[in-house]
Amino acid sequence: MPRKSWTRPMGRLLTGAIAAAVLAGCGGSGGGTAGASVQELMQARNLSEADVVAALKTYTPTGRTDPFVMFASGGHSGQVIVIGIPSMRILKYIGVFTPEPWQGYGFDDQTKALMASSSPRGKDLTWGDSHHPALSETNGDYDGQFLFINDKANARIAVVSLKDFVTTQIVHSPILGTDHGGSFVTPNTDYIIEGGQYPVPLDGSYQPITDFDDKYRGAVMFWKFDRDNGAIDPSQSFAMELPPYMQDLSDAGKLVSDGWAFINSFDTERSHGGDMEGQPPLESGASQNDMDYLHVIDWKKAAEVAAQAGKTRNVQGVRVIPLATAVQEGLLYFVPEPKSPHGVDVTPDGRYLAVSGKLDTHETVYDWSKIKAAIDVKNFEGNDPYGVPIIGFQTALHGQVELGLGPLHTQWDDQGNGYTSLFIESKIAKWSLKDMKVLEKIPVHYNIGHLATPEGDSEHPKGHYVVALDKWSIDRFNNVGPLMPQNMQLIDTSTPQMQLLYDLPIGLGEPHYAQIISADKLNAAQMYSPVGENQVTHQPDPHAITSEDQARVERHGRVVDVYMTAVRSHFKPDRVDVTKGDTVHFHITNLEQTPDATHGFGLGEYDVNLSLEAGKTANVTVVTDKAGVFPYYCTEFCSALHLEMMGYMLVKG
Ligand code: RUQ
Ligand code: CUA
Numbered sequence: 001m002p003r004k005s006w007t008r009p010m011g012r013l014l015t016g017a018i019a020a021a022v023l024a025g026c027g028g029s030g031g032g033t034a035g036a037s038v039q040e041l042m043q044a045r046n047l048s049e050a051d052v053v054a055a056l057k058t059y060t061p062t063g064r065t066d067p068f069v070m071f072a073s074g075g076h077s078g079q080v081i082v083i084g085i086p087s088m089r090i091l092k093y094i095g096v097f098t099p100e101p102w103q104g105y106g107f108d109d110q111t112k113a114l115m116a117s118s119s120p121r122g123k124d125l126t127w128g129d130s131h132h133p134a135l136s137e138t139n140g141d142y143d144g145q146f147l148f149i150n151d152k153a154n155a156r157i158a159v160v161s162l163k164d165f166v167t168t169q170i171v172h173s174p175i176l177g178t179d180h181g182g183s184f185v186t187p188n189t190d191y192i193i194e195g196g197q198y199p200v201p202l203d204g205s206y207q208p209i210t211d212f213d214d215k216y217r218g219a220v221m222f223w224k225f226d227r228d229n230g231a232i233d234p235s236q237s238f239a240m241e242l243p244p245y246m247q248d249l250s251d252a253g254k255l256v257s258d259g260w261a262f263i264n265s266f267d268t269e270r271s272h273g274g275d276m277e278g279q280p281p282l283e284s285g286a287s288q289n290d291m292d293y294l295h296v297i298d299w300k301k302a303a304e305v306a307a308q309a310g311k312t313r314n315v316q317g318v319r320v321i322p323l324a325t326a327v328q329e330g331l332l333y334f335v336p337e338p339k340s341p342h343g344v345d346v347t348p349d350g351r352y353l354a355v356s357g358k359l360d361t362h363e364t365v366y367d368w369s370k371i372k373a374a375i376d377v378k379n380f381e382g383n384d385p386y387g388v389p390i391i392g393f394q395t396a397l398h399g400q401v402e403l404g405l406g407p408l409h410t411q412w413d414d415q416g417n418g419y420t421s422l423f424i425e426s427k428i429a430k431w432s433l434k435d436m437k438v439l440e441k442i443p444v445h446y447n448i449g450h451l452a453t454p455e456g457d458s459e460h461p462k463g464h465y466v467v468a469l470d471k472w473s474i475d476r477f478n479n480v481g482p483l484m485p486q487n488m489q490l491i492d493t494s495t496p497q498m499q500l501l502y503d504l505p506i507g508l509g510e511p512h513y514a515q516i517i518s519a520d521k522l523n524a525a526q527m528y529s530p531v532g533e534n535q536v537t538h539q540p541d542p543h544a545i546t547s548e549d550q551a552r553v554e555r556h557g558r559v560v561d562v563y564m565t566a567v568r569s570h571f572k573p574d575r576v577d578v579t580k581g582d583t584v585h586f587h588i589t590n591l592e593q594t595p596d597a598t599h600g601f602g603l604g605e606y607d608v609n610l611s612l613e614a615g616k617t618a619n620v621t622v623v624t625d626k627a628g629v630f631p632y633y634c635t636e637f638c639s640a641l642h643l644e645m646m647g648y649m650l651v652k653g
Pocket of ligand 1: 131132180249342408409449450512513
């Protein structure tokens with residue numbers, strides 16, 4: 001074996017592995033790769049040593065799994081994308097706010113009802129603007145049990161069970177209109193925080209825009225999570241009214257700051273448009289003040305106040321703590337923050353809050369103990385127009401780090417460093433919290449929004465990587481037209497200098513934010529066992545049957561119940577005779593207990609596709625409004641006789 005000149009950084013021990021990696025990854029342009037040496041391959045594909053090192057750090061041979069799993073929002077797709085780190089292999093799209101045919105999500109009776117239950121006006125919503133996934137936490141660390149995600153467009157929060165990576169609940173806040181500061185969880189997932197974004201009249205009424213200051217309001221929801229039921233309990237949830245500023249991202253305190261929530265804001269100018277009426281355009285009106293307000297909220301005390309008689313107002317069915325009450329009870333404080341900031345991120349030890357400047361080049365770091373001390377001795381420099389006490393900027397400040405242009409969001413590693421995205425500069429700045437100094441910057445391509453580090457929002461970040469979520473990808477990939485993919489870039493942070501390892505184009509929507517969990521904390525079921533589980537309730541489905549003997553068709557007048565089984569390679573019954581106008585309930589159980597033995601149930605013209613994973617029962621209802629012959633068939637290539645796995649629904653006129 002020629003080893004020749006391969007002596008520099010990686011050394012000779014990697015040569016064999018490099019050859020394997022390069023050979024496996026090398027398909028096209030080089031041509032004739034079999035047997036070529038590493039050097040020849042590098043030359044043929046125009047790869048540098050750094051490229052090869054990057055390949056070796058991400059290439060994952062067949063059969064091996066990733067140490068980390070990332071949950072990324074799917075943006076406008078209303079889904080969640082599950083991605084292995086460092087291989088950057090896409091593992092799953094989870095349907096959340098959008099019907100997802102492969103999973104049968106939004107097609108069977110239960111998931112249809114689940115999606116409809118959150119619809120603001122009884123109108124079917126077929127998309128969501130999913131922004132911020134949040135993993136459930138126990139004692140401030142991700143526990144791998146649940147995932148929450150918000151829909152900015154319709155002020156909704158979804159619950160995804162990580163038992164099977166399936167959405168089980170969506171709740172809607174009627175008072176918010178839109179949300180952005182969600183979803184963020186408190187350290188034991190007692191509450192899921194959902195901060196609104198654009199002020200509206202909370203009661204849902206029309207109010208002239210000229211009454212903006214008086215009639216429009218911001219608000220934040222605190223959704224109570226019942227872990228035993230795996231569901232949000234709206235009856236135990238509450239909200240707090242906020243001034244009509246545009247509240248932005250939020251974060252929950254931890255350890256010393258546990259019990260508190262923090263929300264950024266912009267447009268404390270209360271600019272509300274009117275560019276056709278001679279007013280400044282909204283965005284410039286909203287950028288006048290040098291300072292906006294970091295909202296500091298005592299959610300633990302707020303929960304107590306919300307439970308007291310007479311302390312809340314019922315607004316559209318939501319228990320709302322009025323602004324005046326919040327001030328009186330000492331639940332809400334402001335700290336000035338420069339200038340139209342974006343993200344607020346609590347450090348892993350809970351002692352500091354890092355606010356990213358957006359229109360200001362700094363990361364502004366506040367010391368929680370100073371804020372708390374000011375609150376305790378009522379050391380305020382004044383009140384905002386709504387009476388909210390303001391703590392002095394210098395009183396609360398720990399320090400500022402000049403990072404560059406357009407700081408947006410910060411994540412942490414295990415060495416006390418912050419990583420802040422710089423949207424305008426298209427870079428990530430790595431900075432030391434201890435020394436309040438920039439250590440290094442790395443360019444990204446381009447226009448980075450969020451970024452994510454492994455367990456980076458928990459009390460124990462894991463370090464090693466940061467993923468940049470870039471909103472532009474011009475010139476990175478093959479041209480697929482004017483709508484270009486978003487770009488997720490994996491960066492190694494464990495080396496003396498950060499190294500870009502991998503570009504993953506996402507052609508699905510704008511993945512706003514992601515969280516990364518250690519893979520060993522996830523323990524999803526491989527199938528539903530015992531047979532007959534419903535994926536929404538995670539209980540035995542009342543219409544499940546557990547053997548082919550129980551398959552049957554029951555008629556109750558114009559209602560027909562079809563108890564069906566699916567098993568390789570047939571449905572039983574494989575013929576269903578009905579009459580036009582009948583309501584037909586299919587209750588289908590996949591009897592298989594073999595992992596990955598999934599069947600589908602597709603019925604054309606009636607818009608039905610079910611996914612029947614091993615052991616699952618799903619129900620779907622069709623009203624036979626058209627006479628004719630309708631084949632139904634299995635939509636998963638499950639066996640050699642998959643094509644034969646079909647049946648007929650015969651609708652007599
Ligand atoms: S945010 S714009 Cu998470 Cu930066 Cu939605
Ligand atoms: Cu079952 Cu194909």
